[in-house]
Amino acid sequence: xxxxxxxxxxxxxxxxxxxxxxxxxxxxxxxxxxxxxxxxxxxxxxxxxxxxxxxxxxxxxxxxxxxxxxxxxxxxxxxxxxxxxxxxxxxxxxxxxxxxxxxxxxxxxxxxxxx
Amino acid sequence: xxxxxxxxxxxxxxxxxxxxxxxxxxxxxxxxxxxxxxxxxxxxxxxxxxxxxxxxxxxxxxxxxxxxxxxxxxxxxxxxxxxxxxxxxxxxxxxxxxxxxxxxxxxxxxxx
Numbered sequence: 001x002x003x004x005x006x007x008x009x010x011x012x013x014x015x016x017x018x019x020x021x022x023x024x025x026x027x028x029x030x031x032x033x034x035x036x037x038x039x040x041x042x043x044x045x046x047x048x049x050x051x052x053x054x055x056x057x058x059x060x061x062x063x064x065x066x067x068x069x070x071x072x073x074x075x076x077x078x079x080x081x082x083x084x085x086x087x088x089x090x091x092x093x094x095x096x097x098x099x100x101x102x103x104x105x106x107x108x109x110x111x112x113x114x115x
Numbered sequence: 116x117x118x119x120x121x122x123x124x125x126x127x128x129x130x131x132x133x134x135x136x137x138x139x140x141x142x143x144x145x146x147x148x149x150x151x152x153x154x155x156x157x158x159x160x161x162x163x164x165x166x167x168x169x170x171x172x173x174x175x176x177x178x179x180x181x182x183x184x185x186x187x188x189x190x191x192x193x194x195x196x197x198x199x200x201x202x203x204x205x206x207x208x209x210x211x212x213x214x215x216x217x218x219x220x221x222x223x224x225x226x227x
Binding site: 004031033035040041042043044045048050056091093095103104105106107108109 | 117121149151156157158159160161164204206213214215216217218219220
């Protein structure tokens with residue numbers, strides 16, 4: 001398995017533009033997570049899905065952020081409009097039922113820079 | 116409000132010596148704890164975990180200790196190797212919840 005695949009790896013955009021980050025989880029995993037990494041706060045959970053259904057989006061910072069999972073093999077995280085403070089590394093991770101407490105598998109991340 | 120705290124942002128250790136990374140948590144409902152390792156430009160990867168029913172778990176050079184009364188866990192790496200230079204994240208979860216709460220990370224540098 002190729003692991004969790006995220007695209008793009010790097011994104012530079014201007015303030016006010018829409019940004020879409022993409023994720024393909026590991027096949028067979030039924031949990032998908034979006035995390036954001038910053039120097040100050042480390043890894044913050046933004047939202048997670050179970051069987052394509054959003055379970056907890058309490059970590060989504062503002063209404064500018066939205067996430068979807070239209071099917072088991074694809075998810076997007078959208079920021080509209082983007083702001084410089086959104087600059088961070090965004091990670092997608094997946095896990096599977098039956099692995100309670102076991103590790104989530106992370107993608108390589110998308111480094112977002114908003115100028 | 117961060118429920119998992121790693122108060123040391125960095126640690127430098129000589130090759131062959133012991134690395135000790137610390138982690139504190141505030142949520143008494145946490146019952147499973149994990150350590151992740153992250154190299155630059157890569158995603159975090161699972162390293163070792165411990166359930167709250169144990170106070171120690173060992174895997175090769177890595178040992179995690181849990182002190183529930185103090186709400187504290189630590190990761191020991193013995194002996195430290197140059198390849199251990201990375202960012203280490205402590206994480207915790209509550210039973211039946213796949214959501215992980217992470218600390219801010221500790222950057223370990225192993226000097227030759």
